[in-house]
Amino acid sequence: MKIQHLLAFIPFIGLFGGLSFANKVTPYVLGMPFILFWIVLWVVLTSGIMAMVYKLDPAAGKEETE
């Protein structure tokens, strides 16, 4: 298993694994209840992680048309 595949598991583990600790209203972050902030945080991190995956992936960037 290559490193970019392992990277892809991080959001699943982070988002789900942290739920029991993050399932609360306070503290508010950026005006959002903590649970909502937690999910939004992982959405943003996911985008960053996928950008790293893209950089590491030898297949990426090629405009395959075949």
Next chain:
Amino acid sequence: MNSALFIIFAFLLLSIYLGVRAKRGKDMNLEQWTVGGRGFGAIFVFLLMAGEIYTTFTFLGGSGWAYGKGGPTFYILAYGCLAYIMSYWLLPAIWKYSKEKNLMSQSDFFVSKYNSPYLGVLVSIVGVIALIPYLVLQLKGLGIIVSEASYGSISPTVAIWIGVISVTVYVMISGIHGSAWTAVVKDVMILGIVLFLGIYLPIHYYGGFQPMFESIEEANPGFLVLQDSGMSISWFISTVMLTALGFYMWPHTFGSIYSAQNSNVFRKNAIVMPLYQLVLLFVFFVGFAAILQVPGLEGAEGDLALLKLSIQAFDPWVVGFIGAAGLLTAIVPGSMILMAASTLLAKNVYKVFAPNTSDEAISKLAKNLVPVVALVALVFTFNGGNTLVTLLLMGYSLVTQLFPSLVSSLFKNNYVTKQGAFAGILVGVLTVAYITISAQTVGTMFPSLPQAIKDLNVGIIALVLNIIVTVIVSAATRTALVTGKNSSEEIA
């Protein structure tokens, strides 16, 4: 004619004009019509994919859930995000194969991978059964939006007829090219409107996001988080996983995968889509803002939260733009669904039983099936009643049943045989139907289990049964296959 109505109609005409104009200079064979000749670049594919995700459900249902259910709504943000991660590897693989084999529909994929037209018929039937309620939901949403935004001067029935006729016309003429152009207008509209509403309303009514959430928490403690039982953490995780697996299994989503010019589009999309998805956050904010401002909407009425609050807060012309955006959120996915369902019925059902039909005749049949499918959806829209909600819940679980045999077919040595895939999908689909119609939950079936297991999304049961049956039947048919081969080799 008030200014709201005028704006809604102006946008409707614009979308029909763009939709019809999209045909220019193209010979509309089935490949052009249903997958855009596989020539769509990054932006069109992005918008088509986004267009199917930001539907009337997101617009009305997302805010309605925030209004009525609170914290559990956040699952909508999570499942898309995880689905995009999978899409990074899943979509290029599907695209590549479909291009090699010149596939047009989702069922084609199964037919080709498993070398079984009858598996294709099954997959098509599952797809069409799942698509019709999805389309009906879009139409109902369209009716609500236009009639509310026109301050009642157009009845939902009239609005739905106008919407359906417009979509049918441009789908028959331009196919997916029409959808792509309407998607451009739609996404610009929805982005602007949702951001505006989601920022303006909380500030206008509460002085900011945090004061808004604080007053909700004060009025209804615990509303903003996941519940201890019922819509709990284990409900959240199982629902997010199931929905993420089903995300790309919708037949009309396959059409937009095939339409891409190259596979790198999907990899780039996987980076951008999660962020684009945050638009949903602002839809939720509108729903939350409505809780204390337009209280008392019960059950399905919660879907009206966004519109009721907007009508209370704004002049008619603003409401007109909201109505127009809502109309487009129904039309784009609606057109994709009509096309996908018609293509499936013509190419993967009709042609299997009439194999001598020419490609031109199939292409013609697919187009002529568009108004037929639209009419069926209309019948359900006007007479569906509560069975509709049941069907819709079923839709997502139904298409999710295609996931195991699809993913397994992408591996070099596919363990699953055509019999295994057929039996697994069938068992999964029947289980979904039984569970949904009898309104079972894991809790009612196994009352002695711990609460966290009882809260699991009941769709898990169907998927697990599906996988078990797929593996067992594949194992049995594989041995038969292998022994068959060996003995024939021995004879040779």
